[in-house]
Amino acid sequence: MTMQLQGTVWLTVDGENFGGTGRIALLAQIAACGSITRAAKAAGMSYKAAWDAIDAMNNLAGEPLVERLAGGKGGGGTRLTQRGAQLVANFATIEREHRRFVELLDSQAGGIADDYLLVRRMAMKTSARNQFFGRVTALKAGAVNDEVTLEVAGGHSIVAIVTHESTESLGLQPGAEAFALIKSSMVILVTDDEGAKFSARNRLRGTVARVQPGAVNAEVVLELSGGATLAAIVTNESSQALGLAVGQPVTAIFKASSVILGVPS
Known part of the structure; x- marks a missing residue:
C-alpha cells in the first residue's frame, strides 16, 4: 500500500x-x-x-x-x-x-501506511477476547473444510479449520494478511504437558502475567514470547487446582475449529 x-x-x-x-x-x-x-x-x-x-x-x-x-x-x-x-x-x-x-x-512520516492499518485493526470491535494479526503461511484444502495456518507476532502459528467456501470468499492464500479470533472461554490451560497428547491443534506456551478472579471464573492472561498475550477463562476451582500464579509457565490449548478467521477490509 x-x-x-x-x-x-x-x-x-x-x-x-x-x-x-x-x-x-x-x-x-x-x-x-x-x-x-x-x-x-x-x-x-x-x-x-x-x-x-x-x-x-x-x-x-x-x-x-x-x-x-x-x-x-x-x-x-x-x-x-x-x-x-x-x-x-x-x-x-x-x-x-x-x-x-x-x-x-x-x-x-515513514511507516505511515503500517500505522494506519494498525489503527484500523485496533478500532475493530469483536466479542472475542483474543485477536491475532498475521499472514497465511500454509493452506491445506479439503473436500468440505480447509486447514489454514497463520503466523502471528512472535513467530507463533495458529491453525484454523474453515469451510472451503469461507477460504474462497475471504481470499485466503499463502502470503495473505488475516486475523484470528479466539474466545477466551475456548482456551484450555495446562501446567504440565510433558508427554501429554491432545487432539487440539493449537498449543501456545507462555507464562502467567495476570490472574483476575471473579465470582465463579477467573481470567488468566498469558504472556507469549514476542510480546503477544493470550487470555483464558477458567473456573476459580480450576485456577486453584492448577496453582496458577504470576510467572508460572503454562500451555494454552485450543481447537482449530474454535478459531475464527477474518481479513482486513
Whole structure:
C-alpha cells in the first residue's frame, strides 16, 4: 500500500467559513475572464452559485472583493477589487507554503501506511477476547473444510479449520494478511504437558502475567514470547487446582475449529 499525506487550506473569519481553493479559484477566474458567467463556467460552478459565493466572501471580508463594471464599449463586466486581487495573491503564497510543509511532513512520516492499518485493526470491535494479526503461511484444502495456518507476532502459528467456501470468499492464500479470533472461554490451560497428547491443534506456551478472579471464573492472561498475550477463562476451582500464579509457565490449548478467521477490509 502506498500512502501519502495530503491537505488543503481553508480560511475562516471569526469562526465562519470563508472559503478554500474552490472559492479562491473563482476569484482568480474572474480576474482572468472579466466575466462572472465565464469565470463560473471555468470554475465548474453555476452562475447563481458563483454569485452566492461572491456575496458571502464580500460580507465576511467586510469590503468588496469583486465589483461590477458599468456598461460601455466593452459591454461592462466584473473585476476584482484591489483587496480581492491581494487575497488571491496571498492565498497562492499560503497554499505554496502549506504544500511544502505537507511534503516535508510526508517525507518524515515513514511507516505511515503500517500505522494506519494498525489503527484500523485496533478500532475493530469483536466479542472475542483474543485477536491475532498475521499472514497465511500454509493452506491445506479439503473436500468440505480447509486447514489454514497463520503466523502471528512472535513467530507463533495458529491453525484454523474453515469451510472451503469461507477460504474462497475471504481470499485466503499463502502470503495473505488475516486475523484470528479466539474466545477466551475456548482456551484450555495446562501446567504440565510433558508427554501429554491432545487432539487440539493449537498449543501456545507462555507464562502467567495476570490472574483476575471473579465470582465463579477467573481470567488468566498469558504472556507469549514476542510480546503477544493470550487470555483464558477458567473456573476459580480450576485456577486453584492448577496453582496458577504470576510467572508460572503454562500451555494454552485450543481447537482449530474454535478459531475464527477474518481479513482486513
